[in-house]
Amino acid sequence: MKLGPGPAAALLLAAAATALLADRIAVIGALVGALLFVCLRAPAKRLRPYLFFGLVSSLGVMVFSPFLALEGTNVLWSGPVVPVLGPLDVTVEELAIAAENALRLAAVTLAFTAYALLLDHDQLVAAASFARRSSLAVALATRLVPTLERDAGGLIEAVRGRGLELAGVRGHARLLSPLVAGSLERAFNLAEAMEARGFGRSGRTRAPGAPWSGVDRAALAAAPLLVLGGALWL
């Protein structure tokens, strides 16, 4: 049976929280595996940028944090002493902590990916019986990622259409400012359209949603238990 978006969001949030709270690397690794399995249900084209970001940021933590941390006694490599940063050495303990943190970051990223790509945000907003405005703001902000991706693609295409190519990081960085300005303009236009459509007026109603199933209730109950387990035993 298909899980409703509310309980699914609660489970994803619980999985991310558990990854942050758990101490055992095997548990965190298992959570990453489970979340990756869930994410693979999303269309590959939409999933790719999220996985790329998750992989790069997790690898960044894995590679760079041992140089910056000062933990452990089993030294694998000793480097020079750098002002402000201190000694650039790498220990076994630092590597273990870096691996744990990288997996934690991967779990959080994958949970967000599943939330962004697989859940029906309209139903989530509808399910929010309180703080509806905040829920809608979160849903719209989530939609910003694919919108930015599409806008960036359009800008690059238009530049190519003028016979130019954007080369390297510096070339692409040039798009950052127009992308941000475009997002602000879009947000302004959207806010205007929402106001014209009565958003914010008192006496709001909502269309009846699908009733919750037994699986939905069980998933919602399991979410806090997962977090508790992560905090106390895992």
Place this chain on the structure above:
Amino acid sequence: MALARVERLSYAYPEGGAPALSNVSLELRPGEAVALLGPSGSGKSTLLRALAALVPHFHGGRFVGRVEIAGLDTRRARPSDLAGIVATVFQDPEDQVVMTRVANEAAFGLENVGTPPAEIRPRAEEALAAVGALHLAGRRTTDLSGGELQRVCLAGALALRPRLLLLDEPTSQLDPAGADEFLRHVGALGASVVLSEQRVGRALDLCARVLFLEEGRLILDAPRGEALDWLAANRPAYLPGPELDLPEPAARGEVMLRLEAVEFAYEAGLAVLDGVDLEARRGEVVILEGPNGSGKTTAAKLAAGLFQPQRGKVTRRGRAAYLSQDPGRYLICERVIDEAALAVGGDQERARAALDLVGLGWAAERHPRDLSSGERERLGLAAVTVAEPDLLVLDEPTRGIDPERKAELARWLHAYAARGRAVLVATHDRGFPAHRRISFDKEMALAA
């Protein structure tokens, strides 16, 4: 009794500059359909905003005079108070969609105005059916084409059963058949309608009364027959025919572009183009026409070299340039002149000449985002043509452009082709003059 009354309205946006509206007075009667015409930047969108109370509440600025809708004074009633009585469909559908699913988007306004829950879904579905979009109800709004999204936006407005419907160039992304159908639905509503349109023929078919704005002033408010006489005498470009006075065509020269048996699909198994052949020669203006989703834009991108064919062959001679249908993609630099100079290595002299040609010389030092949508379209054209490409490919270049500018654009493109270049234009605009027209159909085969 009037449904809406505008009395001596003058308005200036908070950014300053000339007033967007000056001393405008009019009345709208229940059930009346009114065409709102005028050049880009004449104040049409601002007048619609004033009728929805978005001016002054959302935009601020200096507001003098009075607007009353169904007895509510907009100086006190907010836009959200008027929602349900007034519904607005804005120019760009992508900037007004709130929800992820089409059915929920159509229901959004109904929920906001407190419609009884049991009525929300049936009314949203009824509105979607009325605009021929019920089959889209379960789809994601992000997966829809511009034309489909425009229908969904209209459905969201119709679901409210408004007494006053404000439409700001609502058919700009629709093909001719889709636009006719869209306006037929609007005509059948029975509500008062104010329709701002640059495709004037359609607006005049629907509306019994015409308003003409220029530089913020209402210079014509007349029944259709009288308005047609006035337009013929004063603004002939707004009426169909006579034929434009175009430059003498050059002799058809060598082939500049050839597509041979080209196939292309965005997703495996869903071919957009299947075995397409076409060519464009020096001295020619060639139109690609066809309904939404027939592959015109894809063919244009293949022609310009932005896409590579999955099968078949594309050959080009000389340098190609492509103008996107979204003018927001030509807003990278901080000044209009820099934007136009981007493709010529910052050569400001050439950029200034290109801006003069599209009538934007006055805006050279302004920020591109300060331009109106019609002006942005022209900036895009200048940014693409500044390098004088041998093959110029334009995707919907007349979107949002008023008839006088459109006639100028047609003359300019024909003159450009006469200088020995080839011009390929993908457009819904049936009236745009060309040496040759190539029709695409939805079955992916080239019909002519």
